[in-house]
Amino acid sequence: DSGVTQTPKHLITATGQRVTLRCSPRSGDLSVYWYQQSLDQGLQFLIHYYNGEERAKGNILERFSAQQFPDLHSELNLSSLELGDSALYFCASSEDPPHGGSPLHFGNGTRLTVT
Amino acid sequence: GEDVEQSLFLSVREGDSSVINCTYTDSSSTYLYWYKQEPGAGLQLLTYIFSNMDMKQDQRLTVLLNKKDKHLSLRIADTQTGDSAIYFCAESIGNTGKLIFGQGTTLQVKP
Numbered sequence: 556d557s558g559v560t561q562t563p564k565h566l567i568t569a570t571g572q573r574v575t576l577r578c579s580p581r582s583g584d585l586s587v588y589w590y591q592q593s594l595d596q597g598l599q600f601l602i603h604y605y606n607g608e609e610r611a612k613g614n615i616l617e618r619f620s621a622q623q624f625p626d627l628h629s630e631l632n633l634s635s636l637e638l639g640d641s642a643l644y645f646c647a648s649s650e651d652p653p654h655g656g657s658p659l660h661f662g663n664g665t666r667l668t669v670t
Numbered sequence: 671g672e673d674v675e676q677s678l679f680l681s682v683r684e685g686d687s688s689v690i691n692c693t694y695t696d697s698s699s700t701y702l703y704w705y706k707q708e709p710g711a712g713l714q715l716l717t718y719i720f721s722n723m724d725m726k727q728d729q730r731l732t733v734l735l736n737k738k739d740k741h742l743s744l745r746i747a748d749t750q751t752g753d754s755a756i757y758f759c760a761e762s763i764g765n766t767g768k769l770i771f772g773q774g775t776t777l778q779v780k781p
Contacts, residue, residue: 557712598758598771606686611768645712649767658703659769663712 558582559662561646567668573634576665580627580648586610587629588649588659589621604629614633636669643667672696676759676772683780688746690775692759698773699761701734703769704744707756716744716757746777754779 558581568574580587589601591614600613604623615621618636623629633640643666647659673695682688689725694702703718717734719726719742726733732745746753760769 557714559712588769597773598760600768600770603767605767613768615724647713658701658715658718659767660715661705661713 557662558658559646559648559660561644561665563665564663565666567669567670568636569670570636570638572636572669573632574667576631576633576644576646577668578629578631578646578648578662580629580646581660584648584660585626585627586611586648587623588647589615589629589631590596590645590647590661592641592645592664598645601631614662633667638669639644641667641669672761672763672770674759674761674770674772676775678773679776679778681778681780682749684749684751686749686772688753688760688777688779690744690746690757690777692742692744692772693740694742694759694761694770696761696763696770697740698764700764701762702733702742703760703762704731704733705758705760705771707758709755709773713758722724749777749779751779751781753777 560579585606588603591599601615603611621631643664645664647661649657651657704716705713730747733741756774758774759772
C-alpha cells in the first residue's frame with residue numbers, strides 16, 4: 556500500500572458529462588501529481604501541485620482542471636468528456652519540493668470509461 | 671526532447687535472471703526510477719538511482735546506470751512467477767518533479 560488514496564476506483568459516464576476524481580496524498584507529502592494512462596499514449600504527466608500551488612503543467616487538456624486544497628487533497632475535474640478520455644488516471648505524491656528528488660508514490664488509479 | 675525507450679516484452683524462465691533495459695534522452699535527469707505495475711493495480715515504486723551513481727543494489731534488484739550512453743537497466747535475480755508484470759522506467763525532468771515514463775516492458779516468467 557503506497558498510502559495514496561484515490562476515489563472512485565471505477566467511473567462510467569457518458570460523453571459530454573463532467574466528473575471529479577479525488578486524491579488523498581500520503582501523510583506528510585506536499586506534492587501531488589496527476590497522470591493519465593491510456594493504451595495509445597502510455598503514461599502522460601498532466602499536472603503537479605505543491606502545497607496548494609500549481610507547479611508544472613504537462614499534456615493537460617483545457618477541458619481538464621485540477622486543484623489542491625488546504626488539507627492537501629487534490630481533485631481532477633474532467634469536463635465535456637469524450638470517448639478518448641477513457642483511461643486510467645493516477646495520482647501520485649512525494650515529500651519534497653520539485654527539486655528534492657524524492658520518489659513519487661502512486662495510488663491505484665481511477666478507471667474512467669466514457670460511453 | 672524528452673523521451674524514454676524500453677523494449678516491449680521479455681520472457682524468462684523461473685529462476686533465471688531478467689534484465690530490462692531503458693534509454694533516455696534528457697541529460698538533466700537527476701533521478702531515474704523503476705516502477706512495477708501488476709494487472710489492474712497501480713504503479714509500485716521498485717527502486718531509484720541518483721544520476722551520479724553507477725549502480726544500486728536492493729535485494730534481488732540491481733540497477734545499472736551508464737550516464738554517458740543514457741542507458742539504465744534493471745536486473746532481477748532468481749526471477750519468480752510473482753515478478754510477472756509491466757516494468758516502467760522513468761526519468762525526472764530537471765527540477766519540475768515531472769516524470770517521463772517509457773512504454774513499459776512486459777515481463778513474462780514461465781514456470
